[in-house]
Amino acid sequence: MPQTTKCKNCGAAVRMDAPFGHCSKCLLELGFGPFPEEARSPAAAPQDQARSFGDYDIIERIGRGGMGVVFKARQRRPNRLVALKMVLAGELASPTLVQRFRIEAEAAANLDHPNIVPIYEVGESAQRHYFTMKLIEGISLAQLISKFGFHDGKELSTGPPGRNVQKSIATLMVKVARAVHYAHQRGVLHRDIKPSNILVDVQGEPHLTDFGVAKMVAHTSELTLSGAVIGTPSYMAPEQAAGDTKHLTTAADIYSLGAVLYELLTGRPPFRGETPVETLRKVVEQEPERPQSLNKIADPDLATICLKCLEKDPRQRYGSAEALAEDLERWLRDEPILAHRASRAVRFKRWARRNPLLTATSAGLVMLMGVALILMVLMFAERRRTEELSAEWRRTEEMRLDWREKKALEMDDMAANPGKYPSVKIDSRERHFMTGTLAPKVIPGQKPIRLLFGVYPHLKPTEMVEMFAPTLDYLERSLAQRLSKPVLIDFVVFNSYAAGELALEKGQVDLMRVGPGSFVLARRNNPGIQLLVAQRHNDFGAVIFVSTNSGVLAIAELRGRPIVFGDSNSTATILAKAFLLESGLSKKDFSSVTHRAGHSLVVDAVKSNPNHPAGVAKETAVGKDMRVLHRYPIVGMPWVARSDLDPEIAKALKQILLTLQDESILDKFKDGVTGFKEESLEAYQPIEPAIEKAILFGAM
Amino acid sequence: MNGTPEFLTTHWSMVLTARNQGSPQAAQEALARLCRVYWYPIYAFVRRRGYDPHEAQDLTQDFFVHVLEDEILKSVDPVKGKFRSFLLVSVRNFLAKAWNRQQAAKRGGQFTFVSWDAESAESCYQQEPSHDLTPEKIFEQTWAAVLLDEVRKKLSLEYAAEGRGGLFEAVEGCLAGEKAGPYAKMGARLGMTEGAIKMAVLRMRKRYRELLRSEVAHSVGRLDEVEEELRDLLACLSR
Numbered sequence: 001m002p003q004t005t006k007c008k009n010c011g012a013a014v015r016m017d018a019p020f021g022h023c024s025k026c027l028l029e030l031g032f033g034p035f036p037e038e039a040r041s042p043a044a045a046p047q048d049q050a051r052s053f054g055d056y057d058i059i060e061r062i063g064r065g066g067m068g069v070v071f072k073a074r075q076r077r078p079n080r081l082v083a084l085k086m087v088l089a090g091e092l093a094s095p096t097l098v099q100r101f102r103i104e105a106e107a108a109a110n111l112d113h114p115n116i117v118p119i120y121e122v123g124e125s126a127q128r129h130y131f132t133m134k135l136i137e138g139i140s141l142a143q144l145i146s147k148f149g150f151h152d153g154k155e156l157s158t159g160p161p162g163r164n165v166q167k168s169i170a171t172l173m174v175k176v177a178r179a180v181h182y183a184h185q186r187g188v189l190h191r192d193i194k195p196s197n198i199l200v201d202v203q204g205e206p207h208l209t210d211f212g213v214a215k216m217v218a219h220t221s222e223l224t225l226s227g228a229v230i231g232t233p234s235y236m237a238p239e240q241a242a243g244d245t246k247h248l249t250t251a252a253d254i255y256s257l258g259a260v261l262y263e264l265l266t267g268r269p270p271f272r273g274e275t276p277v278e279t280l281r282k283v284v285e286q287e288p289e290r291p292q293s294l295n296k297i298a299d300p301d302l303a304t305i306c307l308k309c310l311e312k313d314p315r316q317r318y319g320s321a322e323a324l325a326e327d328l329e330r331w332l333r334d335e336p337i338l339a340h341r342a343s344r345a346v347r348f349k350r351w352a353r354r355n356p357l358l359t360a361t362s363a364g365l366v367m368l369m370g371v372a373l374i375l376m377v378l379m380f381a382e383r384r385r386t387e388e389l390s391a392e393w394r395r396t397e398e399m400r401l402d403w404r405e406k407k408a409l410e411m412d413d414m415a416a417n418p419g420k421y422p423s424v425k426i427d428s429r430e431r432h433f434m435t436g437t438l439a440p441k442v443i444p445g446q447k448p449i450r451l452l453f454g455v456y457p458h459l460k461p462t463e464m465v466e467m468f469a470p471t472l473d474y475l476e477r478s479l480a481q482r483l484s485k486p487v488l489i490d491f492v493v494f495n496s497y498a499a500g501e502l503a504l505e506k507g508q509v510d511l512m513r514v515g516p517g518s519f520v521l522a523r524r525n526n527p528g529i530q531l532l533v534a535q536r537h538n539d540f541g542a543v544i545f546v547s548t549n550s551g552v553l554a555i556a557e558l559r560g561r562p563i564v565f566g567d568s569n570s571t572a573t574i575l576a577k578a579f580l581l582e583s584g585l586s587k588k589d590f591s592s593v594t595h596r597a598g599h600s601l602v603v604d605a606v607k608s609n610p611n612h613p614a615g616v617a618k619e620t621a622v623g624k625d626m627r628v629l630h631r632y633p634i635v636g637m638p639w640v641a642r643s644d645l646d647p648e649i650a651k652a653l654k655q656i657l658l659t660l661q662d663e664s665i666l667d668k669f670k671d672g673v674t675g676f677k678e679e680s681l682e683a684y685q686p687i688e689p690a691i692e693k694a695i696l697f698g699a700m
Numbered sequence: 701m702n703g704t705p706e707f708l709t710t711h712w713s714m715v716l717t718a719r720n721q722g723s724p725q726a727a728q729e730a731l732a733r734l735c736r737v738y739w740y741p742i743y744a745f746v747r748r749r750g751y752d753p754h755e756a757q758d759l760t761q762d763f764f765v766h767v768l769e770d771e772i773l774k775s776v777d778p779v780k781g782k783f784r785s786f787l788l789v790s791v792r793n794f795l796a797k798a799w800n801r802q803q804a805a806k807r808g809g810q811f812t813f814v815s816w817d818a819e820s821a822e823s824c825y826q827q828e829p830s831h832d833l834t835p836e837k838i839f840e841q842t843w844a845a846v847l848l849d850e851v852r853k854k855l856s857l858e859y860a861a862e863g864r865g866g867l868f869e870a871v872e873g874c875l876a877g878e879k880a881g882p883y884a885k886m887g888a889r890l891g892m893t894e895g896a897i898k899m900a901v902l903r904m905r906k907r908y909r910e911l912l913r914s915e916v917a918h919s920v921g922r923l924d925e926v927e928e929e930l931r932d933l934l935a936c937l938s939r
Binding site for chain 2: 017022
């Protein structure tokens, strides 16, 4: 016989597990209009909702795109005109997408650049996600393109852009590229640069709009409603067109900048098919036509700059949007540009034109043949190297598996005896060996840059290696590319927070990921420690929690009970102790106070203790079977460098981390890390007083 | 809300429009999302039709495989029709046609999006009142229950996400009013004033209503059908 109870409202029989302890009828009835007492509250919708939306009065619709509708609207407080973009319901289908949308939009909201349309607000109202931007009075570059004299690729109306117009095009693109570079430095990709996303105001200044969000939101509909919302993929980088949205880098935006420049020069985007699918195929498979074949007076150097952006291989494009801007400026100043090899031949031709006496056609040919020969030699050498590497790979594979087992045992044993070993170190070669990746090649006689990267233990050392290996591999590759030298990063896991802090203070590690609390503590003794970047989290916080069957509902009820904290120097612990002290509880008010080395160990301790102790851990470690009594956010974990680390290396590390967006790397960190951001020292200041309070908590 | 119909894109409306625009993939995704919430009423319906737990598990799984094929979508009236009615009509037809089952069974392996714990489905079914409800009736009742459960789940997750899970658990019983226990007493226990509890209940009820209406909206095609569907469900329960 099923067990029943009574509806808490009407007394009808309901199942024990009825939602809210109410019967379905009572619950459904609540779905109709507001109760009398609610009618007075301001949020209880007046009739004219059609014209108003949250804090905004909608004036008119000014556009509609794949992701939603754009309105011109007036914000009530502060009183100003804005562009309000409302995301179509259903576009953000999952909570993860909603969260990503918000993170992206919030990241973009932090961009403060004269050529980026500022985002004012990101929010949700009436279950619609929206964001508002500065309203730019002007027209989009897409509309302007016709003014440069083209209707489409074939038909010219007033003629192709001449030299002067090309100069204004380059000047405009310098500004756009710099704006993109500014965002890249702050870890934000645009992902959907195209003429319609570049607004030009009445002064002729370009303003880039829809940073980071447009593509992300359009993503789902493009996949599903084929043709209907897809728009044109003409400006998409081949790697993006091929669907590789996970590993997009700044190079994808640089491609799109090139595609816009191409259209400005020739009147049509580099690839255009009858259908979006055909365009996609062309983007991936075909080489763009040289701009000069579409516009005879397109400057060859400007065309070369453009084609360098459009290289299929991201590594062949400009290394940064800034490099593109600089090359455009060189062109504007009539200086030689740096764009790719083919331009040497072109430059030679131009030089030859200026110096007819010295020129024989054969000289040009000889030079071209020379270039071709060098290319062939390089290609051959590259192939040889790949073959060598794969042979080496095969030789080591068997050894690797044996060794990995042994090393793993050794490392975990070391970790189990913290008194014996303050840290566990694994060098770059060992790490690559363990994870089965190829270590950076060091040519004999060449001195590599060696860096030591440290972390605290919150997992077993072997698990820590797995967590950090992809990042360290990535840093090795990217640093080597920037510094033109092989880079090896060794890895050290400290056996306690204190041991890590000490090593950091003494400058024994070059680079370290630390907790915010440790960072503040270590800086007290060594203020020279450099803050490089902070992890950007997906709403990262810690909680004070109890098991649901403890019967405890409020913080005050913890008096007389046991409590389990994490490491005493961890930020979660420091902030929890400060909060408890503020709530009138100190160490003596608990029947016992213990510390465990990791978050999951705290959760285990709470679960296994029949006295139902309270626990303190990061939120992601705490399961749904626990009751959260207090939640508090934790500022992004800092990545720091020792005070005297070579500034060039520190700068490169910072830039590489800021542009790291590869989810397959970031996901390893767990905790919803979405990337890195610049962070000021001030962000860590609130921890200072908390440390004092945490000490008081224990002393009282 | 009625003034802005263009904003409405519910799961069910997506199924209908995507189907019209010839995009079965979008339709399938939205449909799969709906099926994930509403599988239990189907199971209860099939059980009440007299199949034993084992058969009912197989048939329910087969039915969803069948639903998630595109052909069945073509039979939906494009202008009107709610997801609930669609599902009920479909399951009746499905049980009537044995060949359909065999067809679907062959393909069963590749569809895993409507997965459930078969044992918990049965133990849940065992909790249903045992008097002689028709299969249709039990379908409607469990439909409402699943819908309301889903709303509660969302609401409690929202509270938990804000670190107010304790508060939610304490006051959820007062959703429809103070009958469940005086606010003053509850306030004393939580260290809050009576007024604060009253406010907390009001806020919870408001958010509950929003979530309920949005959940209902997903199973109908247009926003103005939300109230109608609520009334309909109420009527089903009262009959």
